Every structure is written in structure tokens, then in C-alpha cells.
Amino acid sequence: MRKIYTFWKRVVIFSAVLCVILHCINKILTPKYLYEDTWPTTATYTEFYKLKDNSVDVFFLGSSNAAAGFIPQELYNNYGITSYNLGCEQQSMLVSYYWLEEALRTQSPQVIILDCLMLFPFGDMGVLNSSEECTRKALDYMKLGRTKREAVDAICGLDETLSEESFYFTNIRYHTRWKELSVKDFSIDKIAESGQLKGYAPLFGKGNNETWCPFEDKGEMEGCHEMNPVMREYFCKIAELCRQQDIILIMVKTPTTDEYIGKYNGLKLIAQEQGLVFLDFNEEKMYEQLEFVYSLDMNDDAHCNISGAAKLTNFMGKYLVEKKLVEEIGKYDPQWEKTKEYYGSISVN
Secondary structure (H helix, E strand, C coil), rough: HHHHHHHHHHHHHHHHHHHHHHHHHHHHHHHCCCCHCCHHHHHHHHHCCCCCCCCEEEEEECHHHCCCCCCHHHHHHCCCCCECCCCCCCCCCHHHHHHHHHCCCCCCCCCCEECCHHHHCCCCCCCCCCCCCHHHHHHHHHCCCCHHHHHHHHHHHCCCCCCCCHHHHHHHHHHHHHHHHHHHCCCCHHHHHHHCCCCCCCCCCEEEEEEEECCCCCCCCCCHHHHHHHHHHHHHHHHHHHHHHHCEEEEEEEECCCCCHHHHHHHHHHHHHHHCCEEEEEEHHHHHHCCCHHHHHEECHHHHCCHHHHHHHHHHHHHHCCCCCCCCCCCCHHHCCCCCCHHHCCCCC
């Protein structure tokens, strides 16, 4: 009996040590995307889990257009509305849905603001409408649980070239990264420093596009651009989840040369079908309300710089207040108070 006990004790100890070693290896090898990398995806999701439960009124979701287009600190500073930007590069509607589901495990937002670029085919990215790299970086730092399992099942079910194991044991996918490891792969402090913007990805360039013009809504609904069917399916799931949770969903499209009347009509139509508000900042009337200047407020043809993002954010803040979509305005929250100074150090306002 003692020999059996000793044997199983050693098995348990060995297994525990092996799990710790694998966890450390996975953590080190998984790529880190921080502020100095332009898109602070790692910080976006690691810092999300540090938020106090039920402290966020508004979430922003969507691709890099959303990540660079909305500034939670600006919304808090000027309107006292607590928000967090969960956007990231090429965030498909599938990933948006599962990050919304994950957020609702600990938060009770009143409003979701969703950028709708990824409803349409994005380049030649196939059924997932996103590159493998961007799909993985959006899920690498999601905590292990039911939501992540469902997301991985859905992704691997749609793309059979991806293995479920590689999403849980990231060393399978990133085992060659040991050649390119840097200090930030071992430094939690760097991640914490990059998380002070509540998911916002600040850009400071000037696109200098002098020829782009907003389009006019003439009320014609012909020529709707075709949507990616999987993205449409998950958009409808987002809308249904928001209805079930009594959350207001607002569809938006940030300024970009990739938006035109065919896409606008398609988005307006699906908004009508779902009974949702749709705000397209590429439409002439909306663009003029923003007092947006494409050559000055854009980093490039697809992403706002920090001055453009401030204009979008303040428009949404005013909209939320005037429509009384957020119950408590002008609140005080230490989580957003402590990051005021950091935002002020990078802000051009």
C-alpha cells in the first residue's frame, strides 16, 4: 500500500511540475503586442481582466478601425462615462461575438458600439475573414473557459487547417519563437505600462489624402454590397445577445476609403432588419457634424489618428448623453482617474 501511495504521489508531483513548466513556456513563447508595436493587443486583453466587475458602461468592438477610432479616456474625461475598447486588428464578427460573450461574464455594459467593417469580405482572408495571426492574437490572452472553448471550436470548425490544441498549448504554434525572444517576453511591467489606454491604439501620423470625399445618402437602396455570410451570421448573434441582455447595440463605421455607398446601403438595410441605430461617419451629413478633415484627422486611408479619434469619441459621448443611453453621467471611477495623466501625456488636445 505504501508503494502504491508513493507511486501516485510522484505521478501527481511530476504532473504538477510538468504543467507549471508548460504554462511558463507557453506564456513566454506567446507573442506580446504592446504600445510600441502600434497595436497593443496583448495589453488590451490582459488589462481587461483587471477591471473591477460591473464597472464598464460602454464597450467598443471591431477591427483596428475601432481600436484606433475610440478613446475610452476621452469619453471618461469629458462625459464621465466608463468605457473600454476591445477592438483589435482584423477582428472578425466571430471574434467580436465571443469577446462580447466573455466581457459579459464580469461586466454589465449598457451600450455596445460595434464598427462594422468586417461584415464585408476583407481581402482574400477566406471564411474567417481574418488572417491566422490576427485570429490567434485576439484569442491568445482570453482566459481558458467555456467562451474560449466555444470560440476555438467555431474557428477550427470553419478552418480545418487549424488545430484546437494549438490554441490551448501555444508552444505548438510558436515553438520557433525562441529565436526572436526579447525583454518584453519576460516583462509583465511592459504589458502593464501599455494597458493604460483601456484598449485604445493611438496613431499620430497624417494620411494627407486630399482627394477623398464623403458620400451623400440619396435614399436609394439599390446596389448593396454582399456581406461575408459567416460574418453576417455572427453579427446577428451579437444583436441577439444584446437583446437578451437588454444592451443597446449601436452600429458605426469610422472614416475609411474602404467605405462606399454599396456598403453603406448594405449596413443600413441590416440595421433596419435588426432594429438598430447605424451611424456612418463617411456619410456627408455625419462627416460634416464631426467637422472632420480627412487629411488632418486620419493616420492613413483606414485609421483615425489621435485627433480624429477624439472627434469620433466626443461625438459618441454627446450622442450617448443626449439620447440618455447611459444611466449615470459624470461618475468618478479610480480606474479611469489614475490613467488621466498618462493619456494627457500623449494627447494632442
